[in-house]
Amino acid sequence: MLSNQIINWYLQNKRELPWRETKDPYQIWISEIMLQQTRVATAIDYFNRFIEQFPTISDLAKAKEQEVLKLWQGLGYYSRARNLHATAKIIQSQYNGIFPDSYEEILKLKGIGSYTAAAIASFAFNLPHAAVDGNVYRVLSRIYGIDKAIDSTEGKKYFQSIASETMGNARPEIFNQAIIEFGALQCIPRNPKCDICPLFANCFAYNNAQVDQLPIKSKQIKTKNRYFYYLFLSCKSQFLIEKREKKDIWENLFQYPLIEYNKPIPTDELLQTLEWKELFGNKNMLIHSVSGNVLHKLSHQNLHTTFIHIEMDIKKLKKNTDYKIINYSEIPNYPFPKLIEDHLNMIVKNNT
Ligand code: SF4
Numbered sequence: 625m626l627s628n629q630i631i632n633w634y635l636q637n638k639r640e641l642p643w644r645e646t647k648d649p650y651q652i653w654i655s656e657i658m659l660q661q662t663r664v665a666t667a668i669d670y671f672n673r674f675i676e677q678f679p680t681i682s683d684l685a686k687a688k689e690q691e692v693l694k695l696w697q698g699l700g701y702y703s704r705a706r707n708l709h710a711t712a713k714i715i716q717s718q719y720n721g722i723f724p725d726s727y728e729e730i731l732k733l734k735g736i737g738s739y740t741a742a743a744i745a746s747f748a749f750n751l752p753h754a755a756v757d758g759n760v761y762r763v764l765s766r767i768y769g770i771d772k773a774i775d776s777t778e779g780k781k782y783f784q785s786i787a788s789e790t791m792g793n794a795r796p797e798i799f800n801q802a803i804i805e806f807g808a809l810q811c812i813p814r815n816p817k818c819d820i821c822p823l824f825a826n827c828f829a830y831n832n833a834q835v836d837q838l839p840i841k842s843k844q845i846k847t848k849n850r851y852f853y854y855l856f857l858s859c860k861s862q863f864l865i866e867k868r869e870k871k872d873i874w875e876n877l878f879q880y881p882l883i884e885y886n887k888p889i890p891t892d893e894l895l896q897t898l899e900w901k902e903l904f905g906n907k908n909m910l911i912h913s914v915s916g917n918v919l920h921k922l923s924h925q926n927l928h929t930t931f932i933h934i935e936m937d938i939k940k941l942k943k944n945t946d947y948k949i950i951n952y953s954e955i956p957n958y959p960f961p962k963l964i965e966d967h968l969n970m971i972v973k974n975n976t
Contacts, residue, residue: 634802693959707735754787759807769828
């Protein structure tokens with residue numbers, strides 16, 4: 625039986641991971657949210673630090689959002705952290721701080737979709753729900769030769785039913801872990817290890833030379849180019865930051881004052897723009913340095929970034945704006961996107 629073969633493979637090949645050592649739905653939930661869009665190796669340290677600082681739902685519910693975002697700094701997709709925090713508060717107030725123990729109730733929680741609900745329901749409570757993530761789509765599409773698009777409603781429904789059938793009477797907790805791990809380590813997106821695969825004899829894709837064609841996606845999401853000009857405004861060991869408020873990437877994280885364009889613009893033209901003139905007027909300033917293009921890639925956005933280091937009396941600027949003046953020693957108190965964090969690390973290193 626396919627489920628037994630996958631489980632046997634898992635028992636011999638699985639990685640030791642901290643979230644596999646627990647049945648605590650809270651910890652499993654944190655790990656699942658972290659693992660969305662993040663590699664396992666990266667998530668381990670973040671997970672351990674997070675659980676150390678917020679060992680229970682109640683600790684997370686009581687935390688300030690800024691603390692949660694700071695712990696999340698560098699992981700990206702910050703709405704995940706905001707949703708976790710909001711959901712912890714809901715569990716605390718509406719469920720007496722006890723994580724719900726049915727798939728349907730788990731699915732009602734903010735930021736939890738069908739995959740995560742099934743993962744928590746099966747890993748923590750051994751409930752029979754097949755957890756279908758990108759790994760599972762890949763494994764099932766290749767083994768059975770399924771050519772339905774994995775990002776279509778019809779395809780999702782179909783894969784969910786095939787995953788449930790494949791699970792059969794196997795223990796949900798082990799089967800789900802096993803097939804996800806199989807996709808993560810064995811049946812990987814490029815160059816899967818078919819030559820040492822225990823399933824190759826019955827694998828449709830392998831036997832029909834379609835490994836590279838499966839799974840199928842219907843839409844290709846376009847990558848958007850954005851042009852960021854970050855103004856690092858400093859005076860001795862102080863500099864300016866602002867909170868990103870808009871519904872955009874990095875909401876509620878901190879950054880330097882930003883001028884954004886939809887096309888690249890030379891620095892001398894930037895100095896003539898309305899944004900620049902509104903910000904600086906006739907104030908005295910010294911452009912200390914202008915960086916080259918720093919390309920920061922997000923999943924569907926390329927941020928072409930230039931850092932402009934300006935020395936000036938920043939207190940004068942603050943009178944007209946919402947900017948916050950902070951000292952280098954206060955950097956650990958604020959969550960920054962990785963792009964800013966890397967720049968700050970360089971600045972601090974050059975000043976110590
Ligand atoms: S034979 Fe290759 S494509 Fe088929 S399940 Fe194994 S690793 Fe995946």
